[in-house]
Amino acid sequence: MNLFDPFVVCIITLVGLALFGLPIGHSMIAASILYLFLAGLDMGTAAEQLLNSMFTSYTMLAVPLFILAAEFMNSGSMTMRLLNFSNALVGRFRGGLAQVNVLQSLLFAGMSGSAIADAAGMGKVMMKLMTHNGKYTPSFAAALTAVVAVVAPILPPSIPMVIYALVSNVSIGYLFLAGIMPGLLITVSQMMLVGWSARRQNFPTEPPVPLRELPGLTLKAIPALMLPVVLILGLRGGMMTPTEAAAVAAGYALFVSMVVYRDVGLRQFYDSLQSAARTTTSIGMLIAAALVFNYVITVENIPSNINQFLLSFELSPLMFLLMVNVLLLLVGALLEGTTIILIVVPVLLPTAHALGIDPVHFGVVVVFNVMLGLVTPPYGMLLFVVKRVSGAPLGAILRDTVPFLLGLLGALVLITLVPDIPLLIPRLFGYSG
Amino acid sequence: QDVPTLRFSAVVSDQDIRASMMNQFADLVREYANVENYFGATMFRQGTELVALQRDNLEMGNIAPQDISEQIPEWSILTSAYLFRDAAHLRTFFDSEIGEEFKAMAEDRLGIRILGPTYFGARQVGLRGDKQITTPEDMAGIRLRMPGGDAWQFLGESLGANPNPVAYAEVYTALQTGTIDGQDNPLPNVQNMKFYEVMDQIVLTSHLVGYDLLVISQSAWEKLSPEGQEAVQAAADQVIEWSENMHLEMEASLLDEFRAAGLNIYEPDRDAFRVYAQQHYLNSDISASWPEGALEAINAL
Amino acid sequence: MDRIAMIGRWLYRRAENIQALMLGVMFFAFMAQVTLRYLFNFSTGWSFELTVVMWLWMVLWGAAFVVREEEEIRFDLLYGSVRESVRRIFTVITSLALIGLYLFSLPAILDYVLFMKVQSTAYLKIRFDYLFSIYILFVLGVVCRYVWILWTALRNRPRKRGDDPKASSTL
Ligand code: NA
Ligand code: NA
Numbered sequence: 001m002n003l004f005d006p007f008v009v010c011i012i013t014l015v016g017l018a019l020f021g022l023p024i025g026h027s028m029i030a031a032s033i034l035y036l037f038l039a040g041l042d043m044g045t046a047a048e049q050l051l052n053s054m055f056t057s058y059t060m061l062a063v064p065l066f067i068l069a070a071e072f073m074n075s076g077s078m079t080m081r082l083l084n085f086s087n088a089l090v091g092r093f094r095g096g097l098a099q100v101n102v103l104q105s106l107l108f109a110g111m112s113g114s115a116i117a118d119a120a121g122m123g124k125v126m127m128k129l130m131t132h133n134g135k136y137t138p139s140f141a142a143a144l145t146a147v148v149a150v151v152a153p154i155l156p157p158s159i160p161m162v163i164y165a166l167v168s169n170v171s172i173g174y175l176f177l178a179g180i181m182p183g184l185l186i187t188v189s190q191m192m193l194v195g196w197s198a199r200r201q202n203f204p205t206e207p208p209v210p211l212r213e214l215p216g217l218t219l220k221a222i223p224a225l226m227l228p229v230v231l232i233l234g235l236r237g238g239m240m241t242p243t244e245a246a247a248v249a250a251g252y253a254l255f256v257s258m259v260v261y262r263d264v265g266l267r268q269f270y271d272s273l274q275s276a277a278r279t280t281t282s283i284g285m286l287i288a289a290a291l292v293f294n295y296v297i298t299v300e301n302i303p304s305n306i307n308q309f310l311l312s313f314e315l316s317p318l319m320f321l322l323m324v325n326v327l328l329l330l331v332g333a334l335l336e337g338t339t340i341i342l343i344v345v346p347v348l349l350p351t352a353h354a355l356g357i358d359p360v361h362f363g364v365v366v367v368f369n370v371m372l373g374l375v376t377p378p379y380g381m382l383l384f385v386v387k388r389v390s391g392a393p394l395g396a397i398l399r400d401t402v403p404f405l406l407g408l409l410g411a412l413v414l415i416t417l418v419p420d421i422p423l424l425i426p427r428l429f430g431y432s433g
Numbered sequence: 434q435d436v437p438t439l440r441f442s443a444v445v446s447d448q449d450i451r452a453s454m455m456n457q458f459a460d461l462v463r464e465y466a467n468v469e470n471y472f473g474a475t476m477f478r479q480g481t482e483l484v485a486l487q488r489d490n491l492e493m494g495n496i497a498p499q500d501i502s503e504q505i506p507e508w509s510i511l512t513s514a515y516l517f518r519d520a521a522h523l524r525t526f527f528d529s530e531i532g533e534e535f536k537a538m539a540e541d542r543l544g545i546r547i548l549g550p551t552y553f554g555a556r557q558v559g560l561r562g563d564k565q566i567t568t569p570e571d572m573a574g575i576r577l578r579m580p581g582g583d584a585w586q587f588l589g590e591s592l593g594a595n596p597n598p599v600a601y602a603e604v605y606t607a608l609q610t611g612t613i614d615g616q617d618n619p620l621p622n623v624q625n626m627k628f629y630e631v632m633d634q635i636v637l638t639s640h641l642v643g644y645d646l647l648v649i650s651q652s653a654w655e656k657l658s659p660e661g662q663e664a665v666q667a668a669a670d671q672v673i674e675w676s677e678n679m680h681l682e683m684e685a686s687l688l689d690e691f692r693a694a695g696l697n698i699y700e701p702d703r704d705a706f707r708v709y710a711q712q713h714y715l716n717s718d719i720s721a722s723w724p725e726g727a728l729e730a731i732n733a734l
Numbered sequence: 735m736d737r738i739a740m741i742g743r744w745l746y747r748r749a750e751n752i753q754a755l756m757l758g759v760m761f762f763a764f765m766a767q768v769t770l771r772y773l774f775n776f777s778t779g780w781s782f783e784l785t786v787v788m789w790l791w792m793v794l795w796g797a798a799f800v801v802r803e804e805e806e807i808r809f810d811l812l813y814g815s816v817r818e819s820v821r822r823i824f825t826v827i828t829s830l831a832l833i834g835l836y837l838f839s840l841p842a843i844l845d846y847v848l849f850m851k852v853q854s855t856a857y858l859k860i861r862f863d864y865l866f867s868i869y870i871l872f873v874l875g876v877v878c879r880y881v882w883i884l885w886t887a888l889r890n891r892p893r894k895r896g897d898d899p900k901a902s903s904t905l
Contacts, residue, residue: 013831017831020812022808022832024808029836033835044842046839047843058785060789061760235610239610244767247768273758277757280757281792298476335809337905488849581779597771598782
């Protein structure tokens with residue numbers, strides 16, 4: 001390896017700048033500029049790649065719109081009503097409030113594409129409720145909130161799936177549908193684990209909500225519960241494309257909050273726009289910079305070289321998938337998830353393709369791994385959120401996540417080994433893979 | 434030995450006939466140039482290759498005539514409906530005197546040298562439902578997906594349809610769910626993207642002969658030795674002819690394949706479509722930039 | 735000095751307003767697009783293009799003028815665990831690298847953006863040099879911000895750091 005090779009210098013610069021704390025997006029752009037210069041190429045290409053790629057990535061627009069939808073939901077009472085509804089259903093059982101946390105996460109997941117939005121919005125409320133009067137330890141409440149939030153981007157809609165679709169050219173619609181079974185599988189396993197912990201540690205129950213109140217609570221929650229239905233019907237009924245569905249999700253959440261529940265005014269509307277726009281900048285810069293860096297990767301023929309290298313081991317598709325799982329879990333412990341999908345996954349895609357692995361199945365496995373990365377130390381965004389809100393020490397939170405993490409790992413292995421699980425629903429809707 | 438490197442970038446996947454065409458081209462000119470092929474739009478996005486060629490960030494490309502007409506308005510005639518009858522007519526044109534004039538325009542104003550037209554299939558209308566289409570009037574109200582941009586939407590209108598821009602990647606789902614009623618693409622694309630699975634019929638309108646232009650930048654051309662230039666042009670002629678034949682064969686076999694898959698395939702009143710479309714173009718501003726007499730000259734070839 | 739700070743804050747709030755407006759425009763253009771097509775079978779190419787223009791501008795505008803240090807997505811393992819004084823050295827190095835490389839590439843980038851006058855967008859016919867000028871603003875905005883960050887680090891001021899995880903990831 002020649003240390004003065006432009007590509008080697010580029011990689012060293014990128015890693016160095018990122019390690020020294022420069023935002024990852026700027027690190028990628030700066031390193032790419034240096035590469036272009038050293039390789040004797042036109043440095044204007046940095047702008048050319050960023051601008052044209054952003055301008056033609058129409059499907060990416062789903063990202064800001066799903067973020068906006070989550071903002072609308074969290075700024076009104078939509079999520080509170082889901083909580084009351086969940087409590088009426090499962091609060092009465094042992095470990096009731098913990099079960100409520102799992103269930104409300106499932107319901108929220110059907111409307112939101114972001115795990116962080118779940119933990120930072122609804123999760124905050126749940127952690128307060130669970131630790132009130134010392135019912136649950138702060139570390140358990142925090143650990144549970146972190147792991148149940150994982151389901152949000154696995155069930156449709158999903159921001160990481162939109163980003164995976166960008167790098168893989170797979171249909172967003174089918175990716176979304178493929179998340180349904182894994183999402184339900186995760187929820188069922190989490191409910192079972194909560195039930196098991198509840199008996200072992202004798203968790204409290206909630207005062208049962210009288211059954212006669214159930215219809216009223218359901219009615220109040222129905223407009224919120226209808227959002228996933230509106231999305232699926234709109235998509236299947238030919239009203240909109242997946243990208244437009246993101247806008248409709250935001251529009252519906254706004255309509256319910258402003259007109260039906262009447263608890264969001266113009267002020268909150270503006271604040272939601274502002275907040276979503278800020279968040280869009282953070283993630284958008286990462287996407288934009290990855291599109292520039294991708295030019296360097298292409299010119300250097302990296303994906304095809306890695307493909308040749310991997311194929312030389314004559315791996316079976318299954319061995320490759322298991323290897324991908326291990327690799328992604330390792331990088332997921334260290335790196336932010338968007339970066340992984342944008343930078344690491346593209347170099348694995350040609351091999352997945354060559355081995356005949358279904359791209360939708362592969363996408364679900366990738367997104368699942370990235371979600372696990374959100375709850376694995378040392379770098380786990382969800383862990384940071386719940387630690388800050390709960391104030392519990394990270395070590396105690398980590399200890400309490402262990403049984404749930406094992407559950408998630410089990411689900412991951414199952415989904416990796418049995419492609420029929422994620423692909424069942426897409427096939428019902430005409431997917432031929 | 435030290436030969437110039439020619440980077441070629443295209444949108445087509447590495448499985449496409451045109452990718453194989455370019456790999457053959459690379460082999461044929463190996464002695465004079467080192468051709469590096471980048472497929473799948475990994476290097477430059479669709480529609481940005483022309484500027485990359487003009488700025489010497491790329492040496493070769495397969496450029497859409499629509500992209501050229503953005504900078505040379507006269508070229509828009511070469512993107513209009515029912516201009517070329519078939520692949521043979523297309524090639525005759527580019528070998529003819531008037532074809533040379535158009536090539537010279539590109540050379541002088543954009544600094545690119547056109548090696549030849551690469552045919553990739555005639556565009557046909559594919560629809561959901563069983564409504565029989567005979568004339569442009571039957572197309573009224575049909576939501577036909579066309580590529581984005583005014584020029585393409587105009588082409589959709591000139592078929593009598595209600596054009597809709599939907600991203601190419603979303604066309605399958607949009608057809609399946611009925612967001613759109615139809616799309617227009619050459620048959621190989623219909624197979625590639627599996628559109629036929631969600632269509633009920635193909636109306637053989639052949640409204641546009643689909644082609645790109647195999648192009649080399651003027652500066653790269655001048656870096657080649659005289660023998661190198663000769664070899665590049667000869668290789669281009671050879672692989673373009675091969676690719677054209679492959680596409681024609683493929684179109685024929687795809688018709689059988691789609692019929693077997695249960696699609697209703699038939700020819701409408703093409704003359705009615707031709708008259709309607711050409712009239713639509715002539716009545717609009719678009720034809721104002723067409724060189725005088727070019728339409729008649731091309732028709733007469 | 736207070737006056738300058740006041741003007742700065744005022745400008746910052748306007749930059750925020752503009753960014754929120756861009757997202758608002760995108761949102762309503764989408765609503766119009768879905769409604770017009772679904773209810774009236776009326777296709778709107780302009781809305782298609784307007785939304786993408788907003789996406790491009792919103793991201794680069796925000797990165798140049800709106801985003802706060804603590805909202806950036808960064809790799810925190812080493813940077814977050816070292817002493818304040820070491821972190822300041824890191825900041826000086828990375829700021830210098832960013833300022834240097836961004837300014838060094840600026841002439842080539844200007845050349846590209848100006849070249850793009852030969853093309854216009856498909857529907858709204860916006861000349862691409864105007865549309866792409868946002869990248870110039872982006873470079874200038876970011877460079878100014880990093881000059882400020884460098885200045886603060888050199889003057890021994892501790893750098894404000896938060897870990898608002900809501901903004902630094904959206905997955
Ligand atoms: Na979701
Ligand atoms: Na992690």
